[in-house]
Amino acid sequence: MLEFTREGMLNLTRELVRIRSVSHTAGENEAADAIFSLLAKEDYFRDHPEFLRFLPVEEGGLQRRAVLAFVEAGEPVSRTVLLNGHFDVVDTDVCGDLADLAFDADAYTAAIGRRDIPEEAREDLASGNWLFGRGVMDMKAGLAVHMAYLAHMARHRDELGVNLLFLAVPDEEGSSVGMRGSLSGLCGFIRERRLDLVAALSGEPAFWTSKTTGESRPHRVLFTGTTGKIMPLFFCIGREAHVGYAFDGVNAAAIAARVVCLMDACPDLIDGSGPDTLTPPVCLKLKDLRDTYSVTLPERAAAYFNVLTVSRSPLDMLNICRDVAQRALDETLAGIKEAGRRFQQRSGRRDTPVPDWQSSVFTVHELTERLAGELGAEEAEKRLRNFTEALPENMDEREKGLAVLDHLVSLLNLKGPAVVVGFLPPYYPQRINLRATDKERRLRSIMEGVLDDLEKSVGQVSLVDCFSGIMDLSYMGFQGRPDELNTLAENMPGWGTVFSLSMKDLMSLDVPIASVGPSGKDAHKDTERLELDYSFTVAPKMLERVIRELSVTSDEGVATRSAEAPSRRP
Structure with a gap:
């Protein structure tokens, strides 16, 4: 049974990290099977097996699959929140002689101090509040939080005012074959159930800015859009x-x-x-x-x-x-x-x-x-x-x-x-919160309220319009005209074979996004690490709050802090 507790989410993170799901390897299929099996043990999915399924994402190659799971609200509603994350990780070549150990988070944390690591990483290691290892923060912990929350709410559906749609995909670290390939299956399920996606929440971590970036102080960064x-x-x-x-x-x-x-x-x-x-x-x-x-x-x-x-x-x-x-x-x-x-x-x-x-x-x-x-x-x-x-x-x-x-x-x-x-x-299309729709304004306002409270309780958090990295939630719609998107297909050699993307499904979506994941540092490095207190105490409460406020059917009770749209065209 998946437990929505600090210890339960930490143990699940350890279990997921042990799966060597390096991009473009059979380990990605192993991860998909493990996630599916863990959710399948829950009573809700035993009673509703049609709400847990694999989505094929490629015809050849490794024949990788995404995992889709759906939990209905206590009362019938169309409003639905997507929880999204990826289970592939980058390789461990940078970990040197500890490369194999990097998939055992506890053992790697115990051993990492033997390497020549930056002073900031050494300070974090000494604090006891950080777990090191490949994928601990990018992004097995985010998946663990989402899976535990999904299972918890499946047992307490009377407290759930929106449907939850969970999608875990392979190959985010490559060229997003997982998200692109599962888009048709995802949109098909949305049409089948007549769902209204009000938001898509990523379990990607809140990246810490480094002490060496020139910022006045290091801090965690959340986002409501992506480049x-x-x-x-x-x-x-x-x-x-x-x-x-x-x-x-x-x-x-x-x-x-x-x-x-x-x-x-x-x-x-x-x-x-x-x-x-x-x-x-x-x-x-x-x-x-x-x-x-x-x-x-x-x-x-x-x-x-x-x-x-x-x-x-x-x-x-x-x-x-x-x-x-x-x-x-x-x-x-x-x-x-x-x-x-x-x-x-x-x-x-x-x-x-x-x-x-x-x-x-x-x-x-x-x-x-x-x-x-x-x-x-x-x-x-x-x-x-x-x-x-x-x-x-x-x-x-x-x-x-x-x-x-x-x-x-x-x-x-x-x-x-x-x-x-x-x-x-x-x-990757840009997905920016333009404050142009009720859904966009609502999610941005909720996230600003979350930020205010986080700064009071944990400090050192900022909210940005645009995550400067690349992520799968780019595919939550295209902010432009169909002819602008068609230009891409018409001018990419091998379109549909070398690279494919369901234009119809992409154009059918217009979903605002936000990050509500754990916190960590040094993704892809040998010092990749997860901040434990924030990740398994603060982040789960943030996820609960955002979904609770998204359950409200009107803007009543949610201050509109973002009436003005940013000065950029879609």
Whole structure:
């Protein structure tokens, strides 16, 4: 029996940590089975087995599964709160000789002091109020709190004014295959039961800011929104030439390098403002697309970027990328022409004129439409699909996307100088509390009330509009127009095979989010640790309070502290 007590939740955390559910391993299936089995032992789910189920999230690969559980309120209501978390963890390579021990939280806590760890971690270890180990805070403890609360309320449904919908997923640490893959099953259950999701609560931990971040004091951070992430791709096409006659051609690598100079860390491309200001684009890969040595100018090269968003849609980003691509082409060709002029001047030769190149910028969608025009829509789709499905299953998703686009360019025999702009996986929509709906205003107001009381009782807590990391609750809807979202699908090579997302289900949701999880430090590090008193005393009470206040059918009794919407468009 799952117990909603400090000791019960701590023991459940230990039990979940022992499962080696490293992302992209069979351990994720073991974790799903364990969570399902623990809940299945509860009387409520024995009586209502239809309310506990696995949701398949992928057709091939490991055939991983999410776990969905549903507890009805004492009186029939449609209002429902989603409790969400992930059970995968990152690997333990950073733990060195203690790597295997990291899945035994008590043993790892006893041993971690032997390593060379930061003074702050050593102080926490000495306090006795912190538990170390892989996944203790990211996020097995959050799952433990949610599972214990779910089981507790299943025994006390007369005290429950909203339905509870629990969803535990794999692969949050990768590209959110778990959340994306379970979206259709989740939305299907919501439609089947005619539920109204009033909020989605994450069990992600309240991250402590470090003493080294420049903050006036270290403190825990809660959030009511999360950043989006998009991966713009620039596929650069040059003109081949022998390096001895370099001015006869255009080096695709030079175009790609110019793109990186214009995009990487560009302050003009920073999104957000104030505390929601996000870091600028970062180039994650720059490479030419040939595998062998050659003294021919590289004809094709690519660069892709990590871009965080708080207001921009895929359509916004595509337009930005078009402008960057054209500028990169113009500057590269101008540089070649000037270098050719100076070469002629210095050598006295006139037999190496630089061609007056005409450059082009295309989108992936424009190229697929051109192929459909040449081959017919059915044949064009067949050729691209057959190529995509033949790619190795274990090939990186981004490399698959590049390969598909490279194949498309080859089918069209497209010559440069040109740049094709589009996107690569993954994609996370931003989910910001805009105070635009009653649900948003209500949840934000409740969280502000929680913050006020937390600061009085435990201190050192702040509430932010936008969690600057990436998380699964991004998929609780799309804050924009359908055409803005369609831009993503139309311009991602291998969409539906390499990367998939149910657009219909995503557009059907519009659910405000908040974090109500435990507290910890140093996720993914060898010093990952969980703050015990807050996590198993304060956080459970916070979860109870938020759900109790969400049970109220009107805004009566809940102060509206956030009447003004933030100054950003959806």
